[in-house]
Amino acid sequence: MSTPYDWLDRALASIHKANWYRSTQTVSSKAATTAIVDGREMLMFASNNYLGLAGDRRLIDAAIAATEIYGTGATGSRLVSGHLALHGQLETAIADLKNTEAALVFSSGYLANLGTIAAIAGARDLILGDEYNHSCLKKGSLLSGATAIDYRHLDLTDLTAKLQENRAKYRRCLIITDSVFSMDGDLASLREIMDLAQTHDCMVLVDEAHGTGVFGDRGGGLTQALGIQQDLIQVGTLSKALGSLGGYVAGSAKLIDYLRNRAATWIYTTALSPADTGAAIAAIEIIRTEPQLRDRLWQNVEFFKQGLQNLGIQAIADDSPILAIEVGDIPQTLQVAANLRKNGIFAPAIRPPTVPTPRIRITLMASHTQAQIQFLLQCLQAV
Numbered sequence: 001m002s003t004p005y006d007w008l009d010r011a012l013a014s015i016h017k018a019n020w021y022r023s024t025q026t027v028s029s030k031a032a033t034t035a036i037v038d039g040r041e042m043l044m045f046a047s048n049n050y051l052g053l054a055g056d057r058r059l060i061d062a063a064i065a066a067t068e069i070y071g072t073g074a075t076g077s078r079l080v081s082g083h084l085a086l087h088g089q090l091e092t093a094i095a096d097l098k099n100t101e102a103a104l105v106f107s108s109g110y111l112a113n114l115g116t117i118a119a120i121a122g123a124r125d126l127i128l129g130d131e132y133n134h135s136c137l138k139k140g141s142l143l144s145g146a147t148a149i150d151y152r153h154l155d156l157t158d159l160t161a162k163l164q165e166n167r168a169k170y171r172r173c174l175i176i177t178d179s180v181f182s183m184d185g186d187l188a189s190l191r192e193i194m195d196l197a198q199t200h201d202c203m204v205l206v207d208e209a210h211g212t213g214v215f216g217d218r219g220g221g222l223t224q225a226l227g228i229q230q231d232l233i234q235v236g237t238l239s240k241a242l243g244s245l246g247g248y249v250a251g252s253a254k255l256i257d258y259l260r261n262r263a264a265t266w267i268y269t270t271a272l273s274p275a276d277t278g279a280a281i282a283a284i285e286i287i288r289t290e291p292q293l294r295d296r297l298w299q300n301v302e303f304f305k306q307g308l309q310n311l312g313i314q315a316i317a318d319d320s321p322i323l324a325i326e327v328g329d330i331p332q333t334l335q336v337a338a339n340l341r342k343n344g345i346f347a348p349a350i351r352p353p354t355v356p357t358p359r360i361r362i363t364l365m366a367s368h369t370q371a372q373i374q375f376l377l378q379c380l381q382a383v
């Protein structure tokens with residue numbers, strides 16, 4: 001007998017046929033560089049825990065202390081009953097880190113982008129986005145109802161042409177880009193984008209999910225490293241270098257005031273949990289005051305880059321702790337990832353539809369030792 005859900009079989013079959021099928025594997029990692037993956041201890045080269053803070057005792061203690069004081073759940077949305085003093089403290093710390101007037105924390109980076117983009121652009125507006133932008137920037141653009149046009153990845157000539165052709169037809173224009181592209185590890189030309197935005201009277205939203213804590217002398221992100229933290233909207237996550245969970249927007253006091261009234265993914269959802277909030281506050285303090293963690297991360301990136309060069313292996317980009325290596329088609333890439341796993345290395349294959357071409361994505365952390373990176377290099381050579 002047929003049911004209204006039979007289409008699911010067909011949909012799953014077509015996902016399998018395209019080699020796009022994905023499933024979870026159980027990973028448990030409090031240690032900064034190793035993890036138990038499906039029951040087996042492995043070296044972790046797939047985590048966004050860039051500074052190794054997710055297992056840091058000080059974050060754990062801060063999460064416990066916040067839970068002891070405020071309980072496990074915020075129990076309500078920020079505008080009703082969920083606004084804790086702790087949320088205010090975290091927002092002040094983020095605004096300080098980002099050198100902005102104000103900040104607003106969301107339940108995740110994904111929700112921060114969805115809610116912000118949909119609140120600041122509408123049907124009469126234009127959004128121009130890098131074609132490789134993260135899913136939440138693209139979905140936020142769709143949700144806003146604006147006309148969303150992609151420009152070619154990192155291609156400022158294409159962005160300029162699309163601005164010249166389209167800008168005048170729309171009320172407001174928003175340019176959106178990742179600062180560090182999550183699957184390629186390359187960097188947006190933010191200064192040039194800011195100049196173009198000024199010429200064409202556009203707002204700019206930059207997703208610093210992979211830049212915060214990693215770039216900038218205080219860890220404020222690529223925007224801080226480039227000295228361009230004003231006149232743009234900085235969005236990011238608390239879940240990568242900050243080792244917690246949640247997202248944020250940082251910008252002018254006016255913008256944040258407006259988002260408190262218009263960002264549906266902030267207004268209509270339960271406030272961030274006390275534990276996540278407390279851990280994020282502790283992380284920001286460490287990120288601001290311990291630049292040696294960042295130094296160690298970049299030493300590891302340099303060591304790995306040098307090793308790849310010696311092996312004649314070319315990463316898609318080598319400007320960040322994300323180094324992606326293309327090794328062939330989807331079955332070949334899956335095979336390389338499986339062979340790395342046999343050697344005790346967790347560095348999974350990332351493939352379409354997440355990315356246009358399959359690759360092994362390797363992320364480095366401050367906590368990796370050079371011996372661990374050397375072992376990864378040996379295994380890459382072998383497989």
Ligand code: PMP
Nearest residue numbers: 108109110134182209237239246
């Ligand atoms: N932006 C980018 C560039 C990301 O890589 C991610 C996480 N994969 C997000 C946003 C979403 O952040 P979160 O995990 O906090 O939802």
